[in-house]
Amino acid sequence: MASNHVVAQAPDSPSTGLPWLRNAAFDGLFLYGIFFMAVATGLVVMVEPRLFYPILAIDLWLLGYHHVIATYTRLFFDKESYREHRLLIVALFPAVVAITGLIAWKVGLWAIVTIYFYWQWWHYTRQSWGVSRVYRAKDRGAAYDDGWLDQAIFYALPVLGILHRSNQKQPNFIGLEVAYVPVADIVVQVAAAAAAVLVAIWIWRRIQAAREGRLALLHTAYMVIHFSIFWIGYVAIDDISVGWLVVNMWHNAQYILFVWMFNNRRFNKGVDPASPLLSYISQNGRLWMYLASCLAITAVIYWGLIRSIDWLFFAGLSATIVIFQIINFHHYVVDSLIWKVRKAPLQKTLGLSS
Numbered sequence: 001m002a003s004n005h006v007v008a009q010a011p012d013s014p015s016t017g018l019p020w021l022r023n024a025a026f027d028g029l030f031l032y033g034i035f036f037m038a039v040a041t042g043l044v045v046m047v048e049p050r051l052f053y054p055i056l057a058i059d060l061w062l063l064g065y066h067h068v069i070a071t072y073t074r075l076f077f078d079k080e081s082y083r084e085h086r087l088l089i090v091a092l093f094p095a096v097v098a099i100t101g102l103i104a105w106k107v108g109l110w111a112i113v114t115i116y117f118y119w120q121w122w123h124y125t126r127q128s129w130g131v132s133r134v135y136r137a138k139d140r141g142a143a144y145d146d147g148w149l150d151q152a153i154f155y156a157l158p159v160l161g162i163l164h165r166s167n168q169k170q171p172n173f174i175g176l177e178v179a180y181v182p183v184a185d186i187v188v189q190v191a192a193a194a195a196a197v198l199v200a201i202w203i204w205r206r207i208q209a210a211r212e213g214r215l216a217l218l219h220t221a222y223m224v225i226h227f228s229i230f231w232i233g234y235v236a237i238d239d240i241s242v243g244w245l246v247v248n249m250w251h252n253a254q255y256i257l258f259v260w261m262f263n264n265r266r267f268n269k270g271v272d273p274a275s276p277l278l279s280y281i282s283q284n285g286r287l288w289m290y291l292a293s294c295l296a297i298t299a300v301i302y303w304g305l306i307r308s309i310d311w312l313f314f315a316g317l318s319a320t321i322v323i324f325q326i327i328n329f330h331h332y333v334v335d336s337l338i339w340k341v342r343k344a345p346l347q348k349t350l351g352l353s354s
Contacts, residue, residue: 018218019138021350022261027218034253035225042237042246049242056174056245063252065298066291068331070259073278073294075334080274088334096330104322110177112325117178118162120244121234123332124251125158128226131258133341135219137352142216143209145202153202156195157227161234163191170240176321199227260290266349 020027041059045052075085082089104112132154136144145153166183202223209215233247263282272279281290340346 019135020218021134021138021258022264026257026261030254030257031218031221031225034250034257035229037253038229038246038250039232041249042232042242045242045245046237046239052242052245059245059249059252061298062295063249063256065301066294067252067255068327069294069297069301070256071331071334071338072297073259073263075338085334085338088337092333093330096333097326100322100326100329109321110179112322113173113176114179116325116328117173118181119329119332120248121158121162123335124247125155125230126336127251127255127339128158128229129154130339130341131254132219132222132226134350134352135222136216137341137347137350139216139219141214142219143205143212143214144216144219145205149201153198154223154226156191156198157230158234160188160191160195161230163188164235165240165243168240172241174241174244256291256294260287262349263290265351 018024021030041055045055075081075089100112103115136142144150163183166180167185167188169180172178206215206220229247229250233243233250237243237246260282263278264284267275267279267282270279271283277293280286281293341350341352
């Protein structure tokens, strides 16, 4: 995204030491804090299953809906963003409304839930891929795997996870009917063996890189978390809904922090008159203000507008789920378009080399 308020480093990001996304405190929270929060939540629900829906409600209101709103800070919080992404609002959103509504009407709610189940897995995986690329680009001098091997290693555990869940065929996902792509036992077994080999190769290559003095510490740490979260959420935890909750919380919190960091870097010269609100709440020390603003918007849109529409024009939980998924699906498409790390403007804002 083009901006006159961009430099290679955020004001409080040290130029020495490890190649942080922002600084040690932020990256510590980004890498480890949200990971342990998500895993701890999963453990709590496994010990006391009755807490699943209360925790799910907290996750949705404080992280889930909030993280979707964070996307829209990239679309229409200022005139420049709106001009750049106008078609994603005025053209794409009505198309998503029409297609999602038609599927729900002609096929049924189960089809929407099934699309969500597979699409959210891909969305979570692709976001993690993007974050891994940012950490990788921050340390160009380190030794990395390249080409197909790099991608095979990264996608090994997410692919194993979705194949495993499809093979399990648990009848309900978050209490809703869902259909699965047929996956035979042998397919899961082959995927598990391939994942084990690829992760072993990755570990060996990291050991070699360390011996050469070219180990990318932060990228390596992120990859360990990436492997762990997909294995825990899609394989280790038997219950599909609890496993999803773990990955969902991790994904949501990661996205919220990343978007704020992006906006903070974009407006690191101070409040921009062209984007007064977004630039003000994106300044150093105002993360709480950014979160509060997004939560306020979340309350208006999700609790006020959507509930009102549901009450006026539809009936029951089914319509609410469809409306929520319309916003989710639009968010998925938008994210796939606006967060291309290979784009020069995005690299510039994030302080990455080409």
